[in-house]
Amino acid sequence: MLGNERMAMERLKEELISLTHRAGAQKTGFAAAHPVREESVDRFNSWLSEGKHGGMAYMKNYPDIRQNPRLLLNGINPEEPCTLMVCAFSYYHTERQTPDAARIAMYAHGSDYHEVLRQRLQPVLAHLDSLGIKGRICIDSAPLRERYWAVEAGIGFIGRNGQLIVDGVGSYVFLATVIFNAHVSPDEPCRRSCLGCRRCLTACPGQAIGADGDIDARRCVSYLTIEHRGDLPDTLAMPDGTSRPIAGILGNRVYGCDECQRVCPHNRRPLPTRIAEFHLRPSLRTLSHADILNMTQPTFSTLFRHSPVKRTRLAGLIRNARPTPTALDPII
Ligand code: SF4
Ligand code: SF4
Structure with missing residues (x-):
């Protein structure tokens, strides 16, 4: 590569990092697009x-x-070059729901990250476009192995709990990827692994985390309360052959689960978000199971406007609130 081309490539990399930082990202890394390893x-x-x-x-x-x-x-x-730029945005904040509230995972306390981050990354696309480079933003919206590419781009490693852990930031992060047809010097892939303390395995209410670190979605509270369609099962079959009532597994959770992140030592001092839209909406602080069970569609639409929780629709949220809630440890 010629000296001028190298300088232009490095300048582009610096400009993109600066734009993602301005968008609120805590970490940005680059990987050359190649087929995923076998x-x-x-x-x-x-x-x-x-x-x-x-x-x-x-x-x-x-x-x-x-x-x-x-x-x-x-x-x-x-023949064209192709690069993936992966950015991690912390969504961690210190406001908490009251202990008896219907628990919503922290990532869904504020506005929908798809909308917020897409909007915030528009200047990146505009800059690429001004240089004649074609780019595309992917935020959980494309068939892309986001955590794989985050590791390849050197921004973190995957813990036993399946979460991407970013050094100095923690795992309460959203990932956004911009793929574009230009060459930028790739970062060193992250080859670290987590401490392997197994706290996440012990704490997981559905015993969904396998010894190999694979998550069995069928016993994961996040999956059951967000992605699962239809009624919730009354009981769940555990890996040891026993079965447990769903009420005990959900605790007082109605949307998502933070347990495997809450106990992880890599989240002892998570870096707080720089994005105000991810903070806890005041209306969710004391939201109770009874509030949800009696909720009307207009109230749901107002409360969860531009919120990830709208994914379950009102019927799904009511379904999640039906099992008798039990108190949980607060998230520190
Ligand atoms: S999100 Fe909750 S249920 Fe799912 S793997 Fe983590 S601790 Fe287990
Ligand atoms: S809790 Fe322990 S085993 Fe689980 S991801 Fe964190 S460091 Fe790894």
Whole structure:
């Protein structure tokens, strides 16, 4: 590569990092787009074939794109360079729901991250466009192995609990990826692993975390309260052959679960979010199970406007609030 080209590439990298920082990101890294490594594809396929994705049939869609992110940029030719820029945005904040409130996972305390981050990353797209570079923002909206690419881009490593852990930030992060057809020097992939303390395995209410770190969605409270369609089962079959009532597994959670992050030593001092929209909405502070069970559609629409919770719709939230709640440890 010629000296001028190298300088332009480094300048582009600095400009993009600066724009993502301005957008509120705590960490940004770059990886050259290449096919996903075979062992990672095999592991993902085994997870699917064991049915651990539960009812998320969409996880089986577009395997070709999932394995080759270049396909996300329509019309890119095989010789063109292609880069993935992965950014981590903390959503951690210190406001808490009251202990007896209907518990909502922290990522859903504020506004929908898809909308907020897409909006905040528009200047990145505009800058790429001004240089004649084609870019696409992916925030949980494309068949992209986001955590895999976050590791490749050197911004963190995946813990036993399946979460991406970012050094000095923690795991309460949203990931956003911008894929574009230009070359930028890639960062060193992160080859660290978590402490392996197994606290997340012990704390998981549904025993959904396998010894190998694979999550069985069918016993995961996040999956059951957000993605699962239809009624909740009365009991869940545990790996040891016993069964446990769903009420005891949900505790007082009605949307998502933070348990495997709450206990993780990497979250002892999480870096707080720089984005006000991710803070706890005051209306959710004391929201009770009774409030949800008696909620009307207009109230639901007002309360959860631009919130991730709207994904369950009112019927789903009521379904989640029906099992008798039990008190949980507060999130520190
Ligand atoms: S989100 Fe909750 S239920 Fe799911 S793996 Fe983590 S601790 Fe277990
Ligand atoms: S709780 Fe322990 S085993 Fe689980 S992800 Fe964190 S460091 Fe790893």
